[in-house]
Amino acid sequence: MRFGFGSMCGITGIIGLEDKKILKKMTDAISHRGLDDEGYFVDQGVSLGHRRLSIIDLSKGKQPIFNEDKSVVIVFNGEIYNYKELRHKLEGKHEFSTNTDTEVIVHLYEERGIDFVKELDGFFALAIFDLNKNIVVIARDHLGIKPLFYSFVDNKLIFASEMKAIFASGFVKPEFDSIGVREKFVFDDYTLDDQTLFKNIKSVPIGSTMVVDNSKEKISFVINDFLGKNYFEHETSIDFASSRVHEQLLESVKSRLVSDVPLGTLLSGGLDSSIVAVLHREIVGDAEDVHTFSVTDGVGSEDSRKAKVVAEQINSIHHEFTFSFDDVIESMPDYVYHLEDIEYGMIFNYFLTKQTKKYATVVLSGNGADEVFGGYDRYKEMAEFRKLRGSRVPVFESEKDRAYYFGEINRIKNLKNFLSFEQDRGQLSNFQMVWVDRISMAFGVEVRVPFLQRDLVNYANSVQENLKINNDIEKFVLRKAARMTNLPKEIADRPKLPAGLGNTSPQALPAFDKFAKKVMKNKNFPFKKYIRKPGKQLAFSLLNEIYINGEKPDKISVSDFI
Numbered sequence: 001m002r003f004g005f006g007s008m009c010g011i012t013g014i015i016g017l018e019d020k021k022i023l024k025k026m027t028d029a030i031s032h033r034g035l036d037d038e039g040y041f042v043d044q045g046v047s048l049g050h051r052r053l054s055i056i057d058l059s060k061g062k063q064p065i066f067n068e069d070k071s072v073v074i075v076f077n078g079e080i081y082n083y084k085e086l087r088h089k090l091e092g093k094h095e096f097s098t099n100t101d102t103e104v105i106v107h108l109y110e111e112r113g114i115d116f117v118k119e120l121d122g123f124f125a126l127a128i129f130d131l132n133k134n135i136v137v138i139a140r141d142h143l144g145i146k147p148l149f150y151s152f153v154d155n156k157l158i159f160a161s162e163m164k165a166i167f168a169s170g171f172v173k174p175e176f177d178s179i180g181v182r183e184k185f186v187f188d189d190y191t192l193d194d195q196t197l198f199k200n201i202k203s204v205p206i207g208s209t210m211v212v213d214n215s216k217e218k219i220s221f222v223i224n225d226f227l228g229k230n231y232f233e234h235e236t237s238i239d240f241a242s243s244r245v246h247e248q249l250l251e252s253v254k255s256r257l258v259s260d261v262p263l264g265t266l267l268s269g270g271l272d273s274s275i276v277a278v279l280h281r282e283i284v285g286d287a288e289d290v291h292t293f294s295v296t297d298g299v300g301s302e303d304s305r306k307a308k309v310v311a312e313q314i315n316s317i318h319h320e321f322t323f324s325f326d327d328v329i330e331s332m333p334d335y336v337y338h339l340e341d342i343e344y345g346m347i348f349n350y351f352l353t354k355q356t357k358k359y360a361t362v363v364l365s366g367n368g369a370d371e372v373f374g375g376y377d378r379y380k381e382m383a384e385f386r387k388l389r390g391s392r393v394p395v396f397e398s399e400k401d402r403a404y405y406f407g408e409i410n411r412i413k414n415l416k417n418f419l420s421f422e423q424d425r426g427q428l429s430n431f432q433m434v435w436v437d438r439i440s441m442a443f444g445v446e447v448r449v450p451f452l453q454r455d456l457v458n459y460a461n462s463v464q465e466n467l468k469i470n471n472d473i474e475k476f477v478l479r480k481a482a483r484m485t486n487l488p489k490e491i492a493d494r495p496k497l498p499a500g501l502g503n504t505s506p507q508a509l510p511a512f513d514k515f516a517k518k519v520m521k522n523k524n525f526p527f528k529k530y531i532r533k534p535g536k537q538l539a540f541s542l543l544n545e546i547y548i549n550g551e552k553p554d555k556i557s558v559s560d561f562i
Contacts, residue, residue: 009034009063010441011075011148012049012165013127015136015212016156016219022169023047029168030161032338033077033441039063041073045214046129046136050075053361053444061100067110068095071131074109076102077161078124078146081255081453086119109137114209117226121454125161125204134215142227143368143452144206144429147437151201155219157212162438163201163340167547174547175199176526179401185530186392186405189343190426197341198547206429227424233416233464241463242480245456249481252453253279253364261361264291266352266447267318268504269306271475271482271494272366272375276450278485280364281314291359292316295352297323297508306491313488321355323348325511329558332512332539337546337553338442339435342531342539344512346435348504350442357443367436368451371422372460373475374468375496379418386412395530415465423457519561 010033012026020042027038027049034051041048041064050063064073080086083101086108094107101122108116109128114137123145128137138159140148150159151172160166167174177199183191194202204210207227213220253276257263265277281290292311296304304320311318328347335350336342356363370376378385386409393405408425412418422428440447450456460468463477470476474496482492516534525541541561545551 009053009077010051010161010165011077011125011127012160013075013136013138014047014156014158014169015214016045018042018045018047020047023049025168025170026158026160026165027051029165032444033161035444037062039075041075041129044129044131044134048073048075048127048129053441053446061098061102063102065098065100065102065106067106072106072110072128073131074102074106074126074128076105076124076126077148078122078126078141079448080104080120080122080124082119082121114211114224115226117209123449123452127159134213136212136214138204138210138212139226140204140206140208142207142454143423143433143457144203145433145437145449145452147433148204149196149201150204150210152219152221153200157219157221159204163196163198164337164547166201172200176544176548178527181527181530182395184342185395185532186389187426190430192408192426192430195430197543203429206424234462235464236467238467238477238480241467241477242484244459245477246481246484248453248456248459249275249450250279250283252450252456254283255453256364256448256450257283259362262291262359263362264293264356264360264364265316266356266363266365267292267294267307267310267316268366269294269303269308269310269491270366270497271479271491272369272451274306274310274366274487274491275478275482275485276364276366277310277316278314278482278487279450281316282486286315290314290316292318293321293352293356293360293363294318295321295323295348295355295504297325297348297505299505299507301504301506302497303504306494309488310491313486319355319359321351323351323505323508325508325515327351328508328512329515332558333542333546333553333556334442335439336539336542339438340543340547341434341438342536342543343431343435344535344539345509346439348509349435349439353440353443353445353447357445361444362446362448363440364448364450365436366451367432367447367449368428369475369478370496371419371428371432372451372457373478374415374419374465375475377474377496379415379469379474380472382412382414382418385418386410415468416461419461419468423461428452519558523561 010030034053037052039050064075066073080101083104087104090107117139123141125140125146125148149163153171180191180195180197194205209224211222265280267273267277294307335347389409396402436447467477513535516538520534520537531537
């Protein structure tokens with residue numbers, strides 16, 4: 001019997017309305033997330049939609065999936081890595097019609113109620129409708145790896161994997177949210193918590209369930225936190241900690257190599273993706289091909305050179321893709337459309353996953369290691385971080401708002417506080433995972449992130465600060481763990497460099513910055529005073545044209561702004 005993950009996909013739903021026509025419009029808006037199949041459920045005042053990208057057991061796993069008597073139904077996006085153990089506990093109590101992790105969740109809910117999420121090790125966004133209780137349980141994973149948005153309007157709760165699907169319902173008019181735009185300015189790359197750039201749309205909070213009561217005339221919901229993350233430090237030796245990190249990361253990579261479709265590893269040449277690539281080779285051995293993928297603007301960046309060093313070391317079939325300034329100009333509208341954001345500097349991932357799709361549907365990446373193990377320079381410069389962000393807080397007009405944001409920023413007093421803030425408040429879920437999910441799914445590519453495995457993150461959070469940053473060496477314990485692998489020393493010792501400008505793209509992205517500065521110099525657009533970088537100004541203008549003015553991304557040219 002073949003066991004496997006259900007699918008990566010997109011989900012949609014309306015609570016308080018039975019309307020398959022509107023539901024299909026919403027689901028079609030995110031059809032790129034799952035080109036293999038679609039499915040719908042409409043009954044008892046609830047509409048659920050699903051688009052499927054099949055990864056395992058390609059002939060099974062069509063959603064929505066039900067329990068035995070069809071009193072519980074689920075739409076699910078994600079993967080549960082401990083589902084086999086969970087299924088084993090449930091098999092004597094329930095009958096299974098598929099071999100997927102999705103059906104395990106249905107039966108786990110029947111046994112545990114809303115506490116079922118506490119047993120899931122993986123990443124997910126899901127909705128379960130309990131027809132007997134007339135409640136819908138919506139849940140999102142512990143780090144917000146999978147996106148899920150909602151809007152409560154006219155006594156209807158509308159939710160979807162991407163905001164564009166909520167707009168497609170016709171119930172929510174696209175408008176920018178001034179709080180979201182200001183937060184984006186203050187914190188540079190992300191908004192906080194459930195805040196988005198659009199009015200009346202929130203993110204389902206990470207590590208939480210929303211229990212929506214559909215039994216009364218007026219719909220109501222309660223949000224419950226199940227995060228359960230560990231931030232209690234325990235003194236330990238570097239040898240023990242590095243050995244534990246190596247062991248847990250090895251298991252995490254191994255569990256993420258299960259696939260019935262072509263699979264590979266994204267390889268930037270930095271420490272994090274290189275460790276994943278080396279472990280990938282170690283796990284599969286020499287008998288199986290390992291494909292690695294990188295991207296450059298063709299100038300011969302340091303990242304490109306280091307990626308080739310690792311690829312040669314592990315004897316991978318290495319694919320290096322190139323992009324140019326003209327590619328950036330041409331693709332920026334489509335990139336912004338899929339991203340639903342203005343972080344233009346990550347567009348190289350657009351070209352990476354677009355080309356990767358020709359060779360692989362599933363890829364592993366090194367994302368998340370910096371936020372877990374302390375990889376950014378700002379973690380060494382907390383006072384400067386607080387000063388810079390604090391200097392921007394006066395953009396909020398009310399004294400109450402200013403006091404709140406000053407308070408949040410000034411809570412960052414040590415590395416533990418800082419990592420907690422970035423893992424839980426936005427850096428991971430509202431920045432890193434935005435492009436990891438949205439840009440990869442634009443091309444039907446699933447990105448798996450071994451560094452964000454639940455137990456590994458909890459263990460890393462328990463390791464004392466001087467094993468993360470030691471004598472100015474970032475990710476100290478991870479570098480020690482890397483030396484237990486076949487990773488070349490020059491990569492294990494390589495300092496952290498920011499992706500994008502100057503590294504991945506020493507030519508194309510800087511050229512785009514110069515272009516944007518020239519184009520946007522005398523242009524007026526909403527919230528310009530809060531968006532200072534010309535590249536972000538141009539991206540925001542594109543976002544405005546696409547979502548506010550309703551222009552199709554394939555009908556817009558960046559040259560229109562000249």
